[in-house]
Amino acid sequence: MDLGVYESLLTERLFAELQQSPSLYAEYATVDDSEQALVITRHLLPLIERSLKAAPSAEARLQLVRKIVSALPQASVAEEALHQIESHRISRLDEVRHVSALTAGRLPRPATPFSDTALMTNARHEPTLAAELRAELASADQVDLLCAFVKWQGLRLLEDQLNELRQRNVPLRVITTTYLGATDARALDALVNEFGADVRVNYELDRTRLHAKAWLMRRKTGFHTAYVGSSNLSHAALVDGLEWNVRLSAISTPHLLEKFRTTFDSYWENKEFEAYRPEVDRQRLDSALDIAAGRQSRGQVTIMLSGLEVRPKAYQAEMLEQLDAERSVHNRHRNLIVAATGTGKTVIAALDYRHLREIHGRDLKLLFVAHRKEILLQSRRMYQEVLIDPTFGELLVDGDAPTKWRHVFASIQSLTQHRLSTLPPDHFDVVVVDEFHHAEAASYRRLLNHVQALELLGLTATPERGDGVDVRELFGGRVAAELRLWDALDQNLLCPFHYFGIHDQTDLETLEWKRGRYDLAELSNVYTGNDSRTRIVLRELRDKVADLGKMRALGFCVSVEHARYMADRFVAAGIKAQAVSADTSPTDRRNALAQLRTREINAIFAVDLFNEGLDIPDVDTVLFLRPTESATVFLQQLGRGLRLTEGKTVLTALDFVGHQRKEFRFDQRFRALTGHSRKELERQVSQGFPFLPSGSQIVLDSVARELVLENIRQQVSPKWAALVSEVRSHPGMELASYLDASGRSLEDILRSGKSWTTLCRDAGKTDVSPGPREQDLIKRIRSIAHIDDRLRWQAYRDILQQEIPTESSLDRRLAEMLFYSLFPGGGDFDGPLSAFEGLRSEPVLNEMRQVVDIGFSAAHRSTSALGDAEPALADVPLALHASYTREEILAALDWTSQGRVPNTMREGVAWCQTVNADALLITLKKSDTDYSPTTMYRDFALSPVLFHWESQSTTSSSSPTGQRYLNHRENGSHILLFVREAKTNSLGTAPYVFLGPADYVTHEGDRPTAITWRLRRPMPMEMFIASRAAVA
Secondary structure (H helix, E strand, O other): OOOOOOOOOOOHHHHHHHHHOOOOOOOOOOHHHHHHHHHHHHHHHHHHHHHHHHOOOOOHHHHHHHHHHHHHOOHHHHHHHOOOOOOOOOOOOOOOOOOHHHHHHOOOOOOOOOOOOOEOOOOOOOOOOOHHHHHHHHOOEEEEEEEOEOHHHHHHOHHHHHHHHHOOOOOOOOOEOHHHHOOOHHHHHHHHHHHOOEEEEEEOOOOOOOOOEEEEEEEEOOOOOEEEEOOOHHHHHHHHOOEEEEEEOOOOOOOHHHHHHHHHHHHHHHOOOOOOOOHHHHHHHHHHHHHHHHHOOOOOOHHHOOOOOOOOOOHHHHHHHHHHHHOOOOOOOOEEEEOOOOOOHHHHHHHHHHHHHHHHHHOOOEEEEEEHHHHHHHHHHHHHHOOOOOOEEEEEEEOOOOOOOEEEEEEEHHOOHHHHHOOOOOOEEEEOOHHHHOOOOOOHHHHHHOOOOOEEEEEEOOEEOOOOOOOHHHHHHOOEEEHHHHHHOOOOOHOOOOOHHEEEEEEEOOOOEEOOOEEEHHHHHHHHOOOOHHHHHHHHHHHHOOOHHHHEEEOOOOOHHHHHHHHHHHOOOOOOEEOOOOOOOOHHHHHHHHHOOOOOEEEEEOOOOOOOOOOOOOOEEEOOOOOOHHHHHHHHHHOOOOOOOOOOEEEEEEEEEEEEEOOOOHHHHHHHHHHHHHHHHHHHHHHHHOOOOOEEEEEHHHHHHHHHHHHHHHOOOOHHHHHHHHHHHHHOOOHHHHHHHHHHOHHOOOOHHHHHHHHHHHOOOOOOOOOOOOHHHHHHHHHHHOOOOOOOOHHHHHHHHHOOOOHHHHHHHHHHHHHHHOOOOOOOOOHHHHHHHOOOOOOOHHHHHHHHHHHHHHHHOOOEEEHHHHHHOOOOOEOOOOEEEEHHHHHHHHHHHHOHHHOOOHHHHHHHHHHHHHEEEEEOOOOOOOOOOOOOOOOEEEEOOEEEEEOOOOOOOOOOOHHHHHOHHHHHHHEEEEEOOEEEOOOEOOEEEEEEEEEEEEOOOOOOOOEEEEEEOOOOOOHHHHOOOOOO
């Protein structure tokens, strides 16, 4: 047997071969349940094909097919046995026409059969793409075209076929861009006016948003085909260019056709692709094409001419929703937004201000504060764009003074004690403070102490400052919304990075650890004068950076002595470098930064890096020369090199890793970089981080990878004895206080058979004996850690304090929701009342109340009662956009009222007759694997209000269940959508997010039936980002 990788099902033959080869070692894996049917089918396909080829005649093949079909269990499968028109021949159906059209002749067929795939390279004796498309279009019932640009000459090649599409009323959808200014505006006009196409254009000028080239021909018969490759709609691409195109088929590659369709539909629903109407949009298109081609400078387009509403991008909308939840759910009106420099914090502030004006139904007085006039001018411009008001805002800076004092953009220097004293504290309704990390300065503190606005919003890229101040403390330790690194990279707001983790042969395990960090003096002694480590740094730098003479590097050091030592060693090695610190005079500091910009020096080594002056967008190399304990500070250090500038394609980050103390948290660093959970992180490190944003890479050398893995494993499952020791030394018995002080999370505490109660008992904090049901209850505490709507939070707290309201059906259902959360099988109780009465003496109830409070305090989505969206369900205690377990959903919808218990429900749908509703419980990731191309495009969001759902494989559209789905409005029943990203999260079984009631839009297929639903309210942007089929 050959050595190497396999993906073969383990057969008796393979197993026997391996048993007979003692020198070989075999690795086995389990086939995921969701993929078993397809994997086994693929395994059988060549076996069946070989047997059919070996059969001596058509009759023998026919008999073999009958045997195979008869072995399958479903009765309807027998109808798929082959029928013979002529003996000794096997026939296939080629076309069906109406009797009245018999004289019309057969439809053209492409050279490549509809059922086949092919790679087309415009080679000799191979049909051109243009010829194949002409034949394909003749039989298409819907056509979708996706291409970066459209040329008039390419359009002419298909003119007759496109005209024929219009005559047959075949929908033609085209998505294109202004990429490189290559599109002919005349061609787009013709597509719309002459050929009846719906055309959508992306006008993005700052980046290439679409580079794909693809056609999709859909047919009512199911024989869909597609072409994906390098050919735009141009003469050269379609006829004689060296273009490669893959022909796909719904028969041979169904999951690829499905991905094409869902991705195209997602782009089509994306507002960044705008409908093109020649009579209205031609001038805008011409201007965008000229700018993209370099024929016209962009200049400043006046607001009144553009008149286009500024819409938040998905990541901005998610941040705005989180900010709204802080106010509406938690009544918090002093909030902080964290986002890297250059990623659009001001846009979010302006969009938030527009939203606040809509909520309050009136104009709101605004004070926007920054420390530089340039920032104030840019910010006022952004507010004007968002509000579509070119007169909005007055300046208070450098001699400019407001006259109306309604919307003021002020420098902090201008807000003197005297000026503030002339303004009532509540004069401004909304106060926005940019670069909020300056807030500790006296001038900012004076402002913050004076104003009493309805809303205070702080904006910063650096919540932790170099002097140890954490501005989050001014907001109760909270960040209302943060732009995650991977979201910024996905949106091309930041430069991609190549991060290299390199073992530096140092051992820090014996160094002292105090107040959450290494002793700085000891750390400096280890690094300063360590020439062998410096040789590793220089070697790796020469290996990873192409030209050190063109490099602009920042090195982060532990002390001034360490920074000076590194600068001296770099100079000795022929690399021009300087050390900069708080001891450096302002003039020398400015000169060093200027020299780095002009490459007179190639590296600066710094300690106090968070000084405002150390902002050099051109930095292309970052050296981490000390362990950074805080993930926030690590991201701020990395962020110094992530600014986008012309000519910089990637940031090179070299992190020198030694043996660390067990308290050091690599998991926090890599979670901040990737967004993965701690448990998922271990697998990602092992596999080499395969799912990073495009262009970014994380590469760990073999020693560094093992050090990081071992450290992460310790953090994923910290030893119980270590937790006991931490709790023993922590004052008090409040779980939230301990989690905040220790940096731990609920998943560390709520383990199988363990909890905060047992932890406090083991730490000697309490001598209260366990209650009779404590072990059962401890296993279920995790099931109430997700409570994120006020109605349920208050109800659960009351019940856990033995205040059990039962006056209404709403109260009864809430009690049953908590009861079945704790006892999914019903326990041995008569019902919720007897259960809660029996739990009175359980000490663990106090922990449950704390866990419910912790869950609610972290709620980050605004919710609304189901009755607001569907009055007929006002007695159902569910809130749109809140999170619910299966047990809570079934209890809330009275599914349990018929003597059923939630743990017996196995399907993804539940018909709840009492409330006349179908609950669709949808898990987006069907497979436990990270990526499953065959299962991930079944259930997905097309837009924030459109959701594509696939029924169970046995459900026919003509069955009673199928008809109930399709005709729910006519029959008065309800469709309720509950969606979760994966089956599990860090606490175990993941809850579902309730998207609310939905209405039928359209359907296709049978067994399963694919239905598109329209939600009554847009889904939370967090869920749209998780469930959308494509990122545009």
